[in-house]
Amino acid sequence: MLFTLADLFHKVSEGNWQGQISFYPSAKRFDFTDLESYCDQLKSRLDSQANLKFGDAVLVTDEPTPQTLANMLYLWSKGAVVVPVRHTMSEQARLAIAQDCHASVCLHGDSLIRLDTLNKNQDKVFLNQQVKPTFNIKTERRVSGSDLALIIYTSGSTGKPKGIMLSHANVLNAMFSIGNYLSLHPEEHILCLSPLSFDYGLYQLLFSLAYDCQLTLFEGDFHPIKVLKALELSQASLVPVVPAMASALAKMIQTFKKPLPHFKKLTNTGGHLAEDNIRLLSELLPQLQIFAMYGLTECKRALYLPPEDSLRKLGSVGVPIPGLEAKIFNPVKGEKESVFNEVEQGEIGELFIRGASLMQGYFGMANAGACILAGDYRDDNWLATGDLFSQDEDGYFFFKGRSKDLIKQAGFCLYPAELESQIELHPNVFLCAIVPHKDRWGDEIACLNVQLINPGVEQEKAFRDWLTTQIEDNYRPRQLIFIDELALTQNSKVDKQHLMASLSTG
Incomplete structure (x- = not known):
């Protein structure tokens, strides 16, 4: 029985975990015999170089290595809060996250990096904030479900990161709910293509540890031919993807006519799974169960479409996951309080x-992204997602758009206003605007439109080079267009509607 993520450490260290984790293509492996030696080394480094206390946040880079897994498990066992970050992230972006969550240590593989963080005494704004008492505890702390386990940053490359705080109970509840409808079992073999700093990738690790599954962590960047080869060699039964991956993988399976009889389940997040891809995969692999899903890091997963409905309810993201309530509301003006009426079918x-x-909540800030509305008691809270939906006569949810200024590119949330502010720091940028667009597979991407002060081929190249050093790959707009003069509205703002119309007709 698991009550916290610390119990996963004990399960592995005591030899009760029956799963297996391997890495592709290096063929490295991780098992419980490795954990003891890794943790002994880590304990020695932490004791000598860092005064780690219960509840402290620690950055952990996400290289797919046994050391990274050991780092996370050990920290959870000690009551620390794991803050996973991309190992390719710039030092500036990493420091911004460390300053935000008051972390003074980063575990980078088998290295411990001291961080010169600031604002350690800044006030933190939490839901239901009140004056907190001080408890002077003299004995060893014990990890509980209410302790923070993770702080996941969704836009840490922009200088204004948003740290989503998740307790051990939050994570386990989501993990068991998802594991329930996916029918995970010890014979399952998961091929993980997403980084461990992305909650979608991290949960594949948790599934392996909790359900004794076999897990293969893909070590490189996504490449459809390499992934297809990994899928064949590993004999994986479950592959979690984002829409762009699904599109590319479907085309490779079709081109090489691979039957892949062991490939039984495909899950999707990070955007709408194209209907053509669902049809194509269902035709190519009749045994494949396709789980179209909707979620956001603030709650991990909200909706899923049962695979038996993937063609019958094409275009839907399904019904609420087990243990979660989902409703569609529209606000109405109340005299003294906010009033929300549930919509009609x-x-x-x-x-x-x-x-x-x-x-x-968000670390250090209140309602910085999705908004939490408090109910009648501590845990009676509603999350306003900012996303627009409708329901059909059977109660299935259909995504209609976003009411907030957010672009979801390959599973990563991009906040245009923040990115634009950072890009406009370039001395040769006069104006810029980021708008949503579709790539050739129909997946949502961000399109950056830039008006330079001094245009020219050399200046455009210099700007491209600068952009790659300032914004992490996952948060960098996939499309860049240089425009002689950006159209403005009557209020002298960039006319984004005009830009989007131009893209749709271009």
Whole structure:
């Protein structure tokens, strides 16, 4: 029985874990015999170089290595808060995250990096904030479900990171709910293509540890031919993807006519799975169960489409996951308080969710992204997702758009206003605007439109080079267009509607 993520450490260290974790293509392996030696080394480094206390946040880079897994498990066992970050992230972006969550240590593989963080005494704004008592504890602390386990940053490359706080209970509730509808079992073999700093990738690790599954961590960047080869060699039964991966993988399977009889389940997040890809995969691999899903890091997962409905309810992201309530509301003006009315069948409104997997809030700020509305008691909270949905006569949810200024590119949330502010720091940028667009597979991407002060081929190249050093790959707009003069509205703002119309007709 698991009550916290610390119990996963004990399960592995005591030899009760029956799963297996391997790495592709290096063929390295991780098992419980490795954990003891890794943790002894880590304990020695922490004791000598860092005064780690219960509840401290620690950055952990996400290289797919046994050391990274050991780092996370050991920290959870000691009551620390794991803050996973991309190992390719710039030092500036990493320091911004460390300053935000007051972390003074980063575990980078088998190295411990001291961080000169600031603002350690800044006030933190939490939900239901009140004056907190001080407890002077003299004995060893014990990890509980209410302790923070993770702080996941969704836009840490922009200088204004948003740290989503998740307790051990939040994570376990989401993990068991997802594991329930995926019917995970010890014979499952998961091929993980997403980084461990992305909650989608991290949960594949947790599934392996909790359900004794076999897990193969893909070590390189996504490449459809290499992934297809990994899928064949590993004999994986479950592959979690984002839409762009699904599109490319479907085309490779079709081109090389691979039957892949062991490939039984495909899950999707990070955007809408194209209907053509669902049809194509269902035709190519009749045994494949396709789980179209919707979620956001603030609650991990909200909706899923049962695979038996993938063709019958094409275009839907399904029904609420087990243990979670989802409703569509529209606000109405109340005299003294906010009032939300549930919409009628077929009517469009904003999706609200409620359940035990709902985040604790944003570290150091209140309602910085999705908004939490408090109910009648501590855990009676609704999350206003900012996303627009409708429901059909059977109660299935259909995504209609976003009411907030957010672009979801390959599973990563991009906040245009923040990115634009950073890009406009370039001395040769006069104006810029980021708008949503579609790539050739129909997946949502960000399009950056730039008006330079001094245009020219050399200046454009210099700007491209600068952009790659300032914004991490996952958060960098996939499309860049240089425009002689950006159209403005009557209020002298960049006319984004004009830009989007131009893209759709271009």
